[in-house]
Amino acid sequence: MSIKKKSIGEHVFDFFASVRLSLILLAGVAAVSILGTLIPQGEEPELYARYLGPRLFDIFESLGFFDMYHAPWFLFILLLLALNLIGCSLKRFPKTMGILKAPVRLDEGVFKKDEFHYQIKLDTSFERVKTFLTDVVARRYPNRPAQDDSPGKLMLYGEKGGLSRFGPYIIHTSVLLIFIGAFIGTRWGFEGRLTLSEGERSGLIHLKQTDLPKELGFSVRCDKFSVSFYENGMPKEYRTDLSVIEGGRVVEKAAVRVNDPFTYKGITFYQSNYGTMGDNITLGVRPAAGGEEKIIKLDPHMETPVPGVGLIKLVNFYPNLMKMGPAVKLAVAGDAEEPEPVVLFQKAPDFDKRRQAKYILTLKNFTERYYTGLQVNSDPGVWLVWLGCGIMVAGFLITFYVSHRRIYVLAQSQPDGTVITFSGRVNRNKLAFKKELDRLCRTVQADLQKAE
Amino acid sequence: MASSYILSVVTFAYLTCATLYLFSLVFKKSFLALIATVITWVTLGGHTLAIILRWVESYQLGFGHAPFSNLYESLVFFAWTITLVYLLVEKKTGHRAMGVFVIPISFLAMAYASFSPDISSKIVPLIPALKSNWLIAHVITCFLGYAGFATSCGLSLMFLLRTNHPETGSQDSFWVRLIPLSQTLEELIYQTILIGFLFLTIGIGTGAIWAHTAWGTYWSWDPKETWSLITWLIYAFILHGRMARGWSGKTMAILSLVGFMAVLFTYLGDKYLVPGLHSYGAK
Numbered sequence: 010m011s012i013k014k015k016s017i018g019e020h021v022f023d024f025f026a027s028v029r030l031s032l033i034l035l036a037g038v039a040a041v042s043i044l045g046t047l048i049p050q051g052e053e054p055e056l057y058a059r060y061l062g063p064r065l066f067d068i069f070e071s072l073g074f075f076d077m078y079h080a081p082w083f084l085f086i087l088l089l090l091a092l093n094l095i096g097c098s099l100k101r102f103p104k105t106m107g108i109l110k111a112p113v114r115l116d117e118g119v120f121k122k123d124e125f126h127y128q129i130k131l132d133t134s135f136e137r138v139k140t141f142l143t144d145v146v147a148r149r150y151p152n153r154p155a156q157d158d159s160p161g162k163l164m165l166y167g168e169k170g171g172l173s174r175f176g177p178y179i180i181h182t183s184v185l186l187i188f189i190g191a192f193i194g195t196r197w198g199f200e201g202r203l204t205l206s207e208g209e210r211s212g213l214i215h216l217k218q219t220d221l222p223k224e225l226g227f228s229v230r231c232d233k234f235s236v237s238f239y240e241n242g243m244p245k246e247y248r249t250d251l252s253v254i255e256g257g258r259v260v261e262k263a264a265v266r267v268n269d270p271f272t273y274k275g276i277t278f279y280q281s282n283y284g285t286m287g288d289n290i291t292l293g294v295r296p297a298a299g300g301e302e303k304i305i306k307l308d309p310h311m312e313t314p315v316p317g318v319g320l321i322k323l324v325n326f327y328p329n330l331m332k333m334g335p336a337v338k339l340a341v342a343g344d345a346e347e348p349e350p351v352v353l354f355q356k357a358p359d360f361d362k363r364r365q366a367k368y369i370l371t372l373k374n375f376t377e378r379y380y381t382g383l384q385v386n387s388d389p390g391v392w393l394v395w396l397g398c399g400i401m402v403a404g405f406l407i408t409f410y411v412s413h414r415r416i417y418v419l420a421q422s423q424p425d426g427t428v429i430t431f432s433g434r435v436n437r438n439k440l441a442f443k444k445e446l447d448r449l450c451r452t453v454q455a456d457l458q459k460a461e
Numbered sequence: 462m463a464s465s466y467i468l469s470v471v472t473f474a475y476l477t478c479a480t481l482y483l484f485s486l487v488f489k490k491s492f493l494a495l496i497a498t499v500i501t502w503v504t505l506g507g508h509t510l511a512i513i514l515r516w517v518e519s520y521q522l523g524f525g526h527a528p529f530s531n532l533y534e535s536l537v538f539f540a541w542t543i544t545l546v547y548l549l550v551e552k553k554t555g556h557r558a559m560g561v562f563v564i565p566i567s568f569l570a571m572a573y574a575s576f577s578p579d580i581s582s583k584i585v586p587l588i589p590a591l592k593s594n595w596l597i598a599h600v601i602t603c604f605l606g607y608a609g610f611a612t613s614c615g616l617s618l619m620f621l622l623r624t625n626h627p628e629t630g631s632q633d634s635f636w637v638r639l640i641p642l643s644q645t646l647e648e649l650i651y652q653t654i655l656i657g658f659l660f661l662t663i664g665i666g667t668g669a670i671w672a673h674t675a676w677g678t679y680w681s682w683d684p685k686e687t688w689s690l691i692t693w694l695i696y697a698f699i700l701h702g703r704m705a706r707g708w709s710g711k712t713m714a715i716l717s718l719v720g721f722m723a724v725l726f727t728y729l730g731d732k733y734l735v736p737g738l739h740s741y742g743a744k
Contacts, residue, residue, distance in 0.1 A: 267589035398666040
């Protein structure tokens with residue numbers, strides 16, 4: 010007998026196909042995930058540096074601990090898990106098929122070694138028992154029937170629930186589908202943001218990860234944003250009415266609410282946040298030395314040139330800043346190199362005096378307008394994820410709640426009646442199978458005796 | 462509100478049931494266990510009624526929603542599912558002493574909901590993000606999962622106590638009549654883990670669907686999501702060890718305790734330790 014030496018390929022395959030590796034990987038992903046909840050993920054680098062100190066910060070940074078779930082080594086563990094799933098399944102599949110396809114062997118040896126072994130003795134005639142049992146087994150265990158007849162002796166075989174043996178493969182496939190769906194989503198999908206004030210229209214979003222702009226290929230207009238409240242002041246509904254504009258005309262109108270997104274050409278719009286912004290803002294400009302005040306209109310999107318001051322740009326509008334009422338934050342580019350930040354409160358017209366500039370700015374008038382913050386996503390892989398979830402649940406039901414039940418029955422004629430031996434095999438749920446066989450024995454006994 | 466009143470009675474009823482189950486073991490009186498079972502069923506009935514009433518009351522307040530929306534309601538539902546799962550297991554196996562290890566969990570959940578000063582039992586309307594049928598499916602399935610794991614944890618405790626207790630020879634001995642055999646317990650631990658695992662999986666799936674409709678991402682690694690995954694992985698670990706490597710009941714029982722720790726952490730950890738998207742109502 011020669012011992013066949015395993016090739017490198019076989020070694021690699023065995024490594025990936027071992028349950029030990031599965032257990033290590035499952036525990037590994039769990040351990041890493043725990044670490045990821047202990048270290049807050051995706052915070053500002055300064056925050057980490059302050060807590061960890063420079064040395065630990067550098068180590069953690071280089072290990073990708075601040076965005077662990079996207080770190081290359083974490084993805085590598087997931088890849089190993091996927092390979093392990095495939096390896097285990099490939100290794101075991103031939104065995105499974107072997108069990109399901111193996112020819113049924115019917116001899117008395119079968120009846121000795123089983124865990125589920127029952128014997129009953131009846132004074133019913135062998136012929137009666139034979140017709141009865143053949144019928145019962147065919148009805149209850151209809152798959153792959155086998156029968157062996159000899160005078161005074163009958164052996165029967167039947168099975169059901171062979172599907173349950175495929176359960177683990179179905180579950181493993183579903184996990185792979187979810188992985189593939191997630192990969193497709195990350196690789197070819199995008200997540201972006203779009204902020205629109207009422208009446209504003211745009212076809213350009215900003216990507217979340219990179220903050221780069223992206224063209225949608227069509228544009229959307231926010232026709233109206235509304236928010237409603239319950240009597241106790243809690244928010245009840247946020248709603249944006251959108252128009253999709255393509256080729257210069259409105260092609261579709263839709264409402265976007267929280268939990269009720271809108272999809273157009275594979276791109277989905279989610280209600281994400283909202284706020285108010287100032288529009289039609291007018292400022293007053295008067296020389297500090299005294300003189301007539303001029304009123305200027307501020308363009309909310311562009312720098313507005315103001316004679317004697319420079320360029321004024323709106324940075325932000327606050328409906329109620331520091332509980333002091335409406336305010337604007339401006340960037341004023343005058344003679345200085347850097348634009349100067351200026352805050353104006355409508356209710357405090359002299360506030361700007363403290364800057365001691367050559368002119369004094371005041372916030373005169375504005376109209377308040379809602380803007381809506383939309384999340385704009387495309388995920389071409391999500392359907393695979395849902396498919397995977399569905400198949401996984403189906404796989405669980407098949408694996409856990411269907412069992413491969415095989416039954417052997419032996420009936421032997423004796424001078425004073427018939428001895429029936431039941432013997433069963435099951436791949437799982439032994440308790441339930443034992444009950445099932447108990448019931449079968451009782452039924453057989455009762456029915457045959459009743460028929461006397 | 463009638464529902465709050467019934468729920469406070471239910472809380473004390475669970476304490477009574479747990480005590481009766483305990484007394485039946487301590488004093489070796491099986492009729493006490495029988496009484497405990499009857500009272501537990503009645504309590505579960507009252508508990509069910511109270512949940513339905515709370516649902517009705519929310520409609521009377523003008524903003525009706527299913528009573529699964531905040532920590533208080535979730536704890537009440539958690540206790541309900543644990544009791545239900547336990548009673549079904551008890552009915553199926555006929556072993557009453559398991560109640561000693563499971564019903565106290567129902568009581569603790571109810572007591573925590575009722576007496577913790579930072580848990581409000583007020584019925585409040587739903588914020589927009591919580592208005593979703595997927596959320597209802599998510600909560601119900603998650604808690605059925607948690608209940609499966611809680612029952613399995615109780616059974617595991619019992620298994621570990623039993624294996625440390627000398628098996629009495631006679632089948633008629635009290636201990637054996639009330640507490641299932643180790644082999645039976647092992648199977649029950651496994652079966653309840655399966656229930657938990659199945660429902661946790663559906664719970665995570667429906668939660669992902671909800672997150673996807675509400676925020677556009679089905680998985681964002683927020684601490685609660687991550688902990689549910691950790692829990693899932695621990696039980697997947699147990700199931701693989703059991704199925705592919707034939708782990709003994711003792712290993713499974715110990716790991717099942719670890720798993721339930723993860724369940725508790727998933728459920729309550731984010732409230733106290735790592736706040737995230739799910740922090741009930743705090744968002």
